[in-house]
Amino acid sequence: MPLDRKHLIGKEAMLLLLHNENQLPEELRKLGWKFCKGKVGSMDGQKVVAAVETAAKNQGIVKTGLYRETHALYHAIIEAVSGVTRGSNQIGTLLRTVGLQFSIVRGNPYQNKEEGEWIAVALYGTIGAPVKGLEHEAIGLGINHI
Amino acid sequence: MPLDRKHLIGKEAMLLLLHNENQLPEELRKLGWKFCKGKVGSMDGQKVVAAVETAAKNQGIVKTGLYRETHALYHAIIEAVSGVTRGSNQIGTLLRTVGLQFSIVRGNPYQNKEEGEWIAVALYGTIGAPVKGLEHEAIGLGINHI
Amino acid sequence: MPLDRKHLIGKEAMLLLLHNENQLPEELRKLGWKFCKGKVGSMDGQKVVAAVETAAKNQGIVKTGLYRETHALYHAIIEAVSGVTRGSNQIGTLLRTVGLQFSIVRGNPYQNKEEGEWIAVALYGTIGAPVKGLEHEAIGLGINHI
Amino acid sequence: MPLDRKHLIGKEAMLLLLHNENQLPEELRKLGWKFCKGKVGSMDGQKVVAAVETAAKNQGIVKTGLYRETHALYHAIIEAVSGVTRGSNQIGTLLRTVGLQFSIVRGNPYQNKEEGEWIAVALYGTIGAPVKGLEHEAIGLGINHI
Amino acid sequence: MPLDRKHLIGKEAMLLLLHNENQLPEELRKLGWKFCKGKVGSMDGQKVVAAVETAAKNQGIVKTGLYRETHALYHAIIEAVSGVTRGSNQIGTLLRTVGLQFSIVRGNPYQNKEEGEWIAVALYGTIGAPVKGLEHEAIGLGINHI
Amino acid sequence: MPLDRKHLIGKEAMLLLLHNENQLPEELRKLGWKFCKGKVGSMDGQKVVAAVETAAKNQGIVKTGLYRETHALYHAIIEAVSGVTRGSNQIGTLLRTVGLQFSIVRGNPYQNKEEGEWIAVALYGTIGAPVKGLEHEAIGLGINHI
Numbered sequence: 001m002p003l004d005r006k007h008l009i010g011k012e013a014m015l016l017l018l019h020n021e022n023q024l025p026e027e028l029r030k031l032g033w034k035f036c037k038g039k040v041g042s043m044d045g046q047k048v049v050a051a052v053e054t055a056a057k058n059q060g061i062v063k064t065g066l067y068r069e070t071h072a073l074y075h076a077i078i079e080a081v082s083g084v085t086r087g088s089n090q091i092g093t094l095l096r097t098v099g100l101q102f103s104i105v106r107g108n109p110y111q112n113k114e115e116g117e118w119i120a121v122a123l124y125g126t127i128g129a130p131v132k133g134l135e136h137e138a139i140g141l142g143i144n145h146i
Numbered sequence: 147m148p149l150d151r152k153h154l155i156g157k158e159a160m161l162l163l164l165h166n167e168n169q170l171p172e173e174l175r176k177l178g179w180k181f182c183k184g185k186v187g188s189m190d191g192q193k194v195v196a197a198v199e200t201a202a203k204n205q206g207i208v209k210t211g212l213y214r215e216t217h218a219l220y221h222a223i224i225e226a227v228s229g230v231t232r233g234s235n236q237i238g239t240l241l242r243t244v245g246l247q248f249s250i251v252r253g254n255p256y257q258n259k260e261e262g263e264w265i266a267v268a269l270y271g272t273i274g275a276p277v278k279g280l281e282h283e284a285i286g287l288g289i290n291h292i
Numbered sequence: 293m294p295l296d297r298k299h300l301i302g303k304e305a306m307l308l309l310l311h312n313e314n315q316l317p318e319e320l321r322k323l324g325w326k327f328c329k330g331k332v333g334s335m336d337g338q339k340v341v342a343a344v345e346t347a348a349k350n351q352g353i354v355k356t357g358l359y360r361e362t363h364a365l366y367h368a369i370i371e372a373v374s375g376v377t378r379g380s381n382q383i384g385t386l387l388r389t390v391g392l393q394f395s396i397v398r399g400n401p402y403q404n405k406e407e408g409e410w411i412a413v414a415l416y417g418t419i420g421a422p423v424k425g426l427e428h429e430a431i432g433l434g435i436n437h438i
Numbered sequence: 439m440p441l442d443r444k445h446l447i448g449k450e451a452m453l454l455l456l457h458n459e460n461q462l463p464e465e466l467r468k469l470g471w472k473f474c475k476g477k478v479g480s481m482d483g484q485k486v487v488a489a490v491e492t493a494a495k496n497q498g499i500v501k502t503g504l505y506r507e508t509h510a511l512y513h514a515i516i517e518a519v520s521g522v523t524r525g526s527n528q529i530g531t532l533l534r535t536v537g538l539q540f541s542i543v544r545g546n547p548y549q550n551k552e553e554g555e556w557i558a559v560a561l562y563g564t565i566g567a568p569v570k571g572l573e574h575e576a577i578g579l580g581i582n583h584i
Numbered sequence: 585m586p587l588d589r590k591h592l593i594g595k596e597a598m599l600l601l602l603h604n605e606n607q608l609p610e611e612l613r614k615l616g617w618k619f620c621k622g623k624v625g626s627m628d629g630q631k632v633v634a635a636v637e638t639a640a641k642n643q644g645i646v647k648t649g650l651y652r653e654t655h656a657l658y659h660a661i662i663e664a665v666s667g668v669t670r671g672s673n674q675i676g677t678l679l680r681t682v683g684l685q686f687s688i689v690r691g692n693p694y695q696n697k698e699e700g701e702w703i704a705v706a707l708y709g710t711i712g713a714p715v716k717g718l719e720h721e722a723i724g725l726g727i728n729h730i
Numbered sequence: 731m732p733l734d735r736k737h738l739i740g741k742e743a744m745l746l747l748l749h750n751e752n753q754l755p756e757e758l759r760k761l762g763w764k765f766c767k768g769k770v771g772s773m774d775g776q777k778v779v780a781a782v783e784t785a786a787k788n789q790g791i792v793k794t795g796l797y798r799e800t801h802a803l804y805h806a807i808i809e810a811v812s813g814v815t816r817g818s819n820q821i822g823t824l825l826r827t828v829g830l831q832f833s834i835v836r837g838n839p840y841q842n843k844e845e846g847e848w849i850a851v852a853l854y855g856t857i858g859a860p861v862k863g864l865e866h867e868a869i870g871l872g873i874n875h876i
Binding site for chain 6: 592673
Binding site: 002003008009010011014015018082083086087088109110118120122124126132133135136137138139140141142143 | 149154157164233234255270282285286
């Protein structure tokens with residue numbers, strides 16, 4: 001069974017950033033979907049990964065001691081980073097800096113309940129030279145089953 | 147000088163897809179920004195590239211005979227594809243199929259007029275197995291000076 | 293809690309190939325671990341992916357209609373392929389051919405029961421020119437939560 | 439002429455790790471095959487490369503001052519690392535840590551004596567978050583003529 | 585309209601390095617083509633990028649405050665680096681060091697004047713172990729519209 | 731011992747293309763260095779690899795039946811292709827076409843005779859849209875011990 005067009009987890013994650021929203025649509029809240037948001041600016045790729053991971057754990061989106069959940073989250077983050085870096089996953093090592101907002105959403109985007117929970121990590125912000133203004137926008141989205 | 151927060155070309159390109167809009171905000175239209183939209187579903191990476199290129203040329207977003215513009219567009223497309231494929235730029239060769247909407251926006255997102263025109267290519271849709279329903283969302287954004 | 297050193301799913305998957313075994317150790321069978329094996333030779337990357345996916349579905353390692361399981365399997369396959377191709381995920385497009393055995397193992401390799409089930413895809417065989425004998429060995433392993 | 443099925447250098451290198459063996463089969467020792475083993479745990483990709491290179495030189499698997507041999511070894515190491523990292527060759531920059539055993543085997547795996555010596559580098563261990571237990575297994579194998 | 589066979593910007597950039605020349609052919613100087621050269625040796629990828637960027641700005645090849653030009657230059661540099669590293673864009677993180685000369689050329693290589701200005705970044709030197717002599721040559725070329 | 735500055739195999743391979751030369755410098759011929767040249771235009775990556783491999787075998791640069799030599803050549807070709815494609819190794823799958831000249835040179839570029847023979851594969855030509863004129867130059871160089 002396909003994706004439910006009203007429960008598009010990637011779209012919801014991205015709109016939280018593009019609209020600067022601080023809550024999910026009511027329907028999704030009723031279904032028990034969770035989310036959190038944050039910001040990170042760095043030339044250091046591992047700081048970007050750590051910022052998203054830490055937020056997800058502190059806000060209760062994933063269970064801290066369960067590797068299964070950390071693993072799902074980690075791969076979603078790396079996929080989102082690959083959108084921002086357009087494939088290289090490298091930031092400081094190529095003399096770039098990023099200023100990003102991130103959102104993490106957890107819920108079931110499918111019509112079939114058995115599909116269980118999925119996690120989406122969205123990134124939106126800028127990437128560029130480590131000089132104010134020498135930058136353009138970048139976007140990334142990673143989605144994984146959890 | 148930095149990006150103009152009301153002229154975020156990547157955000158506008160993405161919102162055209164996420165909101166299923168068929169026009170740019172009035173302020174951007176007044177500034178002469180151009181855009182077009184389209185759809186493509188394929189297991190064949192080169193068909194995705196061709197669909198976006200053809201739309202951009204047919205809708206007058208880039209000049210057909212000028213390599214300079216084709217070159218700028220091409221790299222923006224490839225960057226957007228790398229977001230959708232999360233780095234590999236491979237679709238059918240890895241047994242995946244995509245169903246994507248695309249938007250292309252042309253304008254100057256910077257406060258400084260000398261920054262001239264830039265082009266954004268946004269992709270939003272699904273990627274997955276070549277079987278209906280075995281898919282999740284994917285997003286890509288490429289931005290280039292033109 | 294860490295990996296259980298007697299339940300190393302990647303090691304078990306690889307040994308099924310390297311020892312040409314047709315069953316898992318008794319302890320793992322008692323725990324309900326499942327596995328299957330197969331062969332594929334091709335210059336076509338998608339045939340390699342398809343062969344592993346089809347075997348996993350036909351042998352009941354993953355549920356056919358559940359995208360969640362297909363998704364977990366797919367990423368494990370692609371990771372295994374990246375070991376064989378050493379990063380490029382390209383076979384025929386770079387004029388290479390592979391002759392591979394594969395194994396797929398499903399079980400919980402962690403001491404903590406809450407970690408649930410994981411899937412390992414192992415590949416072992418040869419990669420080289422499309423000429424008999426112009427080839428060397430290659431190995432790949434992908435592991436994912438399922 | 440093809441690979442000799444009793445002289446599979448990649449398989450031997452991998453079994454040294456998976457069986458925790460400390461010698462090669464007698465037949466291979468008689469043929470003058472050489473090997474060494476070691477361990478490395480790090481978030482720093484260059485430390486992994488250095489650990490394998492240093493062991494190979496200290497144990498006399500490759501000649502220290504000959505670039506030809508260092509070059510063959512280096513590429514075998516990088517190929518093995520790409521299996522462990524599943525293509526990215528990045529460890530710490532993506533907030534991952536590895537705990538690996540490695541083996542290096544040198545000999546001629548082909549029936550034809552003119553094929554001369556080849557080198558195999560095998561890696562087996564875990565990759566994951568820099569937290570004990572948040573990790574899964576990973577494998578890599580690189581093979582080169584020397 | 586095609587490339588002008590007497591105005592091949594990539595070839596000119598490469599010959600400045602291979603012939604150790606310190607000027608462009610007279611015809612190109614008359615057309616207003618600009619160039620600069622420099623050297624950089626490092627294990628640190630971002631230092632390579634920075635050395636080329638700084639030279640281009642200090643020598644007036646690109647305008648310092650204009651992101652459009654920095655953006656064009658940056659992507660040309662990264663493309664050249666990918667030739668030197670043969671795809672990984674990684675240097676020190678994989679325990680390699682480079683000793684490179686670089687040249688940057690700006691001009692219009694096309695018969696059609698509307699194609700405007702393009703920029704070529706050429707790299708030539710050595711890559712290898714961080715030990716004198718354990719190295720071989722490497723070349724990279726990136727070209728972009730500016 | 732370092733590279734011999736008069737025996738730079740990569741530079742010689744590249745100059746054969748950039749100067750449209752049909753022989754190596756006399757000193758290198760006296761040392762027994764071998765080379766060949768050819769052309770290939772295609773959207774198909776495997777045709778590029780095949781054209782270089784076939785020329786090398788037909789011209790006696792590498793021994794046909796010896797995998798050791800084919801293996802050395804193959805990796806040098808793929809490294810050269812990664813310079814031309816700037817990392818992706820993809821041509822037709824991303825809707826690009828190449829028109830390339832290639833040269834292959836075999837000899838010892840080091841002062842130390844024990845370094846033995848090495849092989850360089852150079853590529854020079856254009857890459858771009860499959861439309862005449864919508865293209866720019868591209869260069870690649872791969873070097874391997876043989």
